Amino acid sequence: QWAREKLAGVAELPAQGSLFFLGLGEGKQAVLDTHMQEIRSCMGISMHFLRDLGTITVNGERIERLPLETIRLTIPREDLRGIGFTEDDQDVEVVLCWSEKAMEQLAKEPTLYQYFPMTKEDHGMTYVIHSNGLQKQAQRTELNADSPINARLFDRLVARVREEAERWMEEDPDRYRSLFKAILHSKFEAAGLKVLHEHVQQPLIDFIKEHVPTIDGRFLEADHVLVRDSKLSIPLEDFGIEKHWFHWADEADAPTISRAKDNARLGLKLATVDHLIRKVDARALSEWVQGLPEQEYDQFLKEMKRPSGGLKELAGLQFIRADGGLVSFNDLLKKPEGLTQLLGWYEAHPHLNEWVSMKDLELTLVEMTDATWNETSAQLLIRLTTKEARDTLIERLPRLVVEKGEAFYEKGFFHWWAEHMDEIDCQLVRRKLVLRVGEVDIGWNDALILEQIELPTPPNGKLIPLELDKILPGKVAPGQQEVLALREGLAKEEYHPDFLKMAFGRKQKSGKEELVGVGNRMVKELEGQPLKNGTQLLFAVLLRDQHQDWNGFDAVKVRARAGEAYELGGWWYYQAPVFMSDRYLLDPRYADMADPLGADWSPIKVGSCDLVYRPRLGGAFLGDAIKEELDESAQVAFADWLLKESQANPDALDLIGGKYRDALKKVLRGDPGDWVRA
Incomplete structure (x- = not known):
């Protein structure tokens, strides 16, 4: 009668079976309801070990068997006494189960089962182990950690796992990769259950460290594998790098990649396009870049990072596409049209602005340019688009040797510059001149004019440098x-x-x-x-x-x-x-x-009490600047400024050292060290 009423909705009503009724104590129903999801999940795992059980229904909801990969080991009855069993009435089965699609779920479940979960054996593994031969504690919720039988069962299971894994590497590599991920995603810290750690967890970790899957179908020790942080297929062997790429490189595999890089796990090193630029032969790299299709070349540029030492570190690397080939910054600077080609390349790849602005790019070219006035530097100055780059180039230009005669002026920088000042919006900055012995008339448009000056011939016959920008601006x-x-x-x-x-x-x-x-x-x-x-x-x-x-x-x-x-x-x-x-x-x-003014110059306002009374004007303090006692308001103002200045520029003022100590004592009316510490 109960079955007819309660199981009316079940499509296939059993013809025979057993019914069990459990009387739940007070509050137990609420506990069951709270943990019902975990109960259903564990039942889905247990169904792999209760293979004759076809269907489980809980409160009208059918429990599905969780899809798991398995490695099974059966120990026949005649071998059991050699393991330590006292009874040999049935075979013992040991099973390792995992699922690449349920790793997150399995990590939350108990690790050990004997048909049903040992609820206290939760060790953060993404695999579970079942055996009808495991020795449990009396309450059946945890393993008997002292039983040697459990260690021997675990040893046999791991041996079977190694055997199957080595076979799969040859015959079914995808299945091994699935097992590899399950072990990699499991907890690597030593499990609280010593027998599990020593006989299962650590041996499996050691095994995958020696058999890391690579993208070219190999299984190598971790030291020979790199993680590719690139969307490009980079042929390491072509660059003479005796390493292989980790099998997983897509964004969807980020959790696996992250664990592989973790030093506490595999510790695989990350390799990027920048790693190649720094490590491989420049010619081999350029040949590879030259062969990239346009879309992949664009991706290569996107993955380049600005070197910590600036773009000049890339000066000789041929990676810029121009004239149907690859050129370097140095190559472009050797020809007048080089900057035009560079700007065309820059504009064709707008994302380059993310790692180098046009201003920084041009400033880099200026830094790379030989500090000589020639056709290249002249063309560069004409074509530079940013004022900062033009100013910097002018400052880098060398001294100009002015000889008597009009012919030299046609090649001279300042003469050339005077002709183009109206075209280029750039302030003229004078650098060095060398005046030869004799009368010289130097004239520049809106610049410096020296009347005819006769310089005595130096005894050594060397030229005398006249560094005009040091004196007259x-x-x-x-x-x-x-x-x-x-x-x-x-x-x-x-x-x-x-x-x-x-x-x-x-x-x-x-x-x-x-x-x-x-x-x-x-x-x-x-x-x-x-x-x-x-x-x-x-x-x-x-x-x-x-x-x-x-x-x-x-x-x-x-x-x-x-x-x-x-x-x-x-x-x-x-x-x-x-x-x-x-x-x-x-x-x-x-x-x-x-x-x-010399290397020891310092624009310090000295001998002025105005500094002390108006400290925020930005001057610096010297001990001999104090010529009178300060009133309280001036003392507070000065201390406030001094505190801000010491925080902004901790090396600017020696607040505690002997140089200012006596003066600070007078101003602060106390030990300056105490004031600074406060």
Whole structure:
């Protein structure tokens, strides 16, 4: 009657069978309901071991057999006593089961079964082991860890697994790869059950480390296998690399690849296009790149990474397609039309902008260009599209040897540049000149004009370098007195503040107005932007120092290393600056001041209490700058600035060392070390 009522919905009602009724205690039904999904899952696994059981239905829901791959081992009754069994009334079966499609599910299930799961033997494996011969504890939920029978059963199972796996590598490699993945995805940390770890887990791990599947159908030790992080089929053997690619390389295989790379598992090394560029023969790489179809070549460029040392590391690598072949940056720089070809290549592959901007690309070309003025550098300067690259190239150009005679001017850089200044929006930056002995008339459009200067012939007959950008940053027509001083200073090849002061300290009205005019033009060209380099900064300071009525000083700004711009009038103390040995706190763009002033220069405002009372103006602090006791507000302001500066530039100020210790004690009224630590 119960069967007719409860099983009315079952299509094939058994003709005979047994019914069991369980009386559940209080709350047990709720527990069963909570864990019903796990119960169904374990039943799906158990059905592999209860092979005569065709159907299980729980609360009207049919349980499906979980599709599992299996390796079975049957130990006949006559062999059981040799393993340690005292009874030999039936054969013992040991089974290893796994499923590539259910690895995540199996990892959550118990690892050991005796028809039904040993619920306390959950070890994070993506395979399960069943045996009717396993020795369990009395409560049947865990293995008897001390029984030698279990270790012997496990040993026989692993031997069978190795035997089958080696056969599959020859006859059914896909099946071995499935087993390999199951072991790889299992937990690699030692299982809590010692007998399982020593007799199953570790032997299987050791086996797959010696038989890693490769994409060319081999099974090799892990040391001979690389993970390919590329969508390209890269022939390692063509590059002389005695390694083989890991079998899996698609995005869908990311979990397997991740575990293979894990040092705690296989520790396979990752290889990319960049790895090839650094490791393989450049000619072999170029031959391979040359043969790539256009779509794969585009993928090759997408996978290239910008070298840590900059694009110049790729200077000699032929990977740029031009004129039907491959060329390098160096090749392009050897011919006038090279930059045009490079820009065409860059525009044909827009994704290149993701790893190198046009500005950086052109700056790299400038760095790679020989620092000589020739047809290539001339063509490069004409074709550069970014102002930063043009400015940098001009700064890199070598000194120009000016000889008497018009013919040389036609090849000279500055003469050529004067002809093209209207075409190219680029500020002229003067570099080095060498004046030969004799009268020379040097003239450039809107640049520096020196009246005829006679330099004495040096005793050694060598040329005397006249580094103009160290002294005068604009158009200057010095009077005779200044010419003599300039000549004397150049002959000695020395540049001191006193000499610079002499060059700027013009007494004649015309000479003074000329210098002031240069300063005004500089202010106009800056258009409110900070000074661009140390030459401009030095010029502005010395001009104001020598000609106090120049009001352009208050209109220019200077950029601090932290990036903020300050009015030069507030940053620099109006009295003559003293350059002392210390680290400077200016933006690196002003580092060229070290040329005329020496390596120990530092734009430090010295002897000014204005720094202490207005600390955020961006100056630096020296102990001898303190000439009076500070009131409390000034003390707080100074300490606040000092803290911010020390955090932004930890190596800029020695806050605790002896150099500033006494001065800081006076300002902070305490030990500076305590203040810094606080």
